[in-house]
Amino acid sequence: MTTVTEHLEALLERIVPVDTVTVPLSEAHGLVLTQDVTSPVDLPRFANSAMDGYAVLSSEIAEASPESPQLVPVRGDIAAGDGQPHTHRPGTCWRILTGAPVPEGCDAVVRVEDTDGNPHEVLIKAAVEAGANVRPAGEDVRAGAVILRAGTRIGPTQLAVLAAAGVAQVSVTGPVRVAVLSSGDELVPVGEPVGPGQIHDSNGPMLAALVRAAGHFAVHAGHLPDDAKAVSKEIEHHQDYADLVITTGGVSKGGSYDAVKAALTGAGSMEFTEVSMQPGKPQGFGLLGKREVPVFTLPGNPVSVLVSFEVFVRPALAARAGMRYSPVTMPAVVAQGWSSPEGRQQYHRVRLSRDVSGSYAAEPVSGPGSHLVGGLAQADGLAVIPAEVTEVATGSQVLVLPLRPVAEIEADLQAARQDGDGDAADGAGRGQGAR
Amino acid sequence: MTTVTEHLEALLERIVPVDTVTVPLSEAHGLVLTQDVTSPVDLPRFANSAMDGYAVLSSEIAEASPESPQLVPVRGDIAAGDGQPHTHRPGTCWRILTGAPVPEGCDAVVRVEDTDGNPHEVLIKAAVEAGANVRPAGEDVRAGAVILRAGTRIGPTQLAVLAAAGVAQVSVTGPVRVAVLSSGDELVPVGEPVGPGQIHDSNGPMLAALVRAAGHFAVHAGHLPDDAKAVSKEIEHHQDYADLVITTGGVSKGGSYDAVKAALTGAGSMEFTEVSMQPGKPQGFGLLGKREVPVFTLPGNPVSVLVSFEVFVRPALAARAGMRYSPVTMPAVVAQGWSSPEGRQQYHRVRLSRDVSGSYAAEPVSGPGSHLVGGLAQADGLAVIPAEVTEVATGSQVLVLPLRPVAEIEADLQAARQDGDGDAADGAGRGQGAR
Incomplete structure (x- = not known):
């Protein structure tokens, strides 16, 4: 089996940023x-006043002081936005407001606090150095x-x-436009009634939100039937305009009902790969059509979809958008151990709390099944367990990929502490955001 | 002067979440x-198969093994989405696909790998326990x-x-709709030509982007003239529909040109406060109109606007949106010291790098002037310097409020390391995102 790193590196090598565009x-x-x-x-575009005050030539008021203020005629007011070409006349000054252009020939501004504020003839009570309270052009x-x-x-x-x-x-x-396609005849969009044997599509709304939250554009979220020909036709349509296509489902071991795998096997540079990870083992990726659109075929279970997005699609989207990308992980202490399959990198849903030392404590949520969407919605992150680890011991340290903004997790933890119970063991008193 | 904490707590006490709405x-x-x-x-809505395989009653194939496989007639196929009410008939099985409903009377699924895969009469090579490969309803x-x-x-x-x-x-x-209004006769929207004494408005685009990036809706970004009556009228209009209003500029010490302060003094519960912080000292806040819309009047300089947003407006927006909020700060070691005014909490623009120990190192960017928007765009965060500190010593530790997503900062730091130089001292080799 291919490792996570090998698969990610191989696919990132084939992803180029979308075309440059000029936008307002x-x-x-x-x-x-x-x-x-x-x-x-x-x-600044032009020398302007950093203060409300009086624009002067500093050498002309060098003797001014609180004890011997200097009376100076005011030639007028200059407000911000004043477009007149004001100039200095020896022995005078201008009243000037913050942001207003300093007149030609003035080299400083006396703060209004250092004057009597008179609009016609001002008593200046302090000398200033050249440049004082002036923001020079080009500073x-x-x-x-x-x-x-x-x-x-x-x-x-x-x-x-x-x-x-x-x-x-x-x-x-350019903005990265993403088409999200959920496959399976059993799927019904939320808002429509489900019949016997049918379920509501949860992968489509989740992926569209993941794409948007990552700063890209989910421009289509739709449905693929369990029919290889129809799938081919639909994907050909989306590869005409989308910059990246994500499908979910239809990629099991290649049964006749695995319409996505059947449709795309041999298409473009599509390759179907078993990746040594749990969940998310069956991965498909390739470039399709003359626009060489990257296409990801993810498994169908919601947890597998989420993990595949975080591990492969998120970095690919960033690369397509011309962004540098580096996953941020949070170190956490395992509050309650679990097991991990041999030879597969595990992504285990965890909820975070604070342990007594103030570190993050990670507690597993939900069972191992990758269809468990209820537990998924309670998880703060995915603990990444290396392939060689089979027992994740209580008290050991793990790295956690956050599934929610870190600020949001922190706010919940703080709310928990304010409730008087931030203890890791039972999670009681945590913010309402987690159960 | 009011402290930052006092001002923040006082204003948050007066902010209630916007009305509840029902949305699709x-x-x-x-x-x-x-x-x-x-x-x-x-x-799951109904018991369904976790595998492609054969739905059986486990007790009927208890003797099956690789050595003595058991031949079982197949009554038909059940695909995902199949709405027929299938039932078990003793001595038979159903071929079933992942996600398909398990027939009434069957209690387990034999994986296709443990059979010969025959669609009509299947050789089952392994016994299964009751419940194997079945996802029970309500699990x-x-x-x-x-x-x-x-x-x-x-x-x-x-x-x-x-x-x-x-x-x-x-x-x-409900979504929080925010109106952003930049004041000053000198301002021209970007895209339009500037005349003498005029400048392009940068606060409006920055604030609208800050609001959007925080997950809210900047529904209007416009302009206020330097005329108190016109300002009053314009703000009255926006308080009819907006859930929060932010103005910038027009709030200096109360000169006749400070139209925002002149217009709003005495209006609703507006209060103009000097807060012991740098930058951002002149703050105004209150609830206006019968909808009691929170209105923030921020200073006019871009750096002051940004700091005021991070310190006061961001928590207020979260409160208005019914979110818990807790600022996330990053500890960093000061790579090069600077000074801070006595008695004022300072927010100093810094760029982050890694020091030799792997910690963040914070280096000041740009000068002290709060009009320095060029430097602002190079900053990764704001170092928060408590009011009692006047010298921020090289090597001391500070807390930094990030101004960019932490993942983005990390990606730049990683790019810097890969360039072979992640050294804190000169910042050379950092990502292209910073100069």
């Missing part, structure tokens, strides 16, 4: 720059300087500097 | 349940059991269990 700044949040961005302007960024490097993901503060510099559009690795 | 599951991602949810059905969740507690935030796995149970709509704390 309003659509750039979360996308990755494909080119260095230089500022077309100085930032922050020089015109022509690189403000963001290629490879940077555009978050809120990156949007701020791009906007400040007036960069109205950027070249980015 | 397709709109529930990220929202918080206001009621416990019970499953209307057993999960995962019993009808009527609580599957998710009130207070749970609905993420991907919670969507999965809700969908599996056929829960088509849920009661949640």
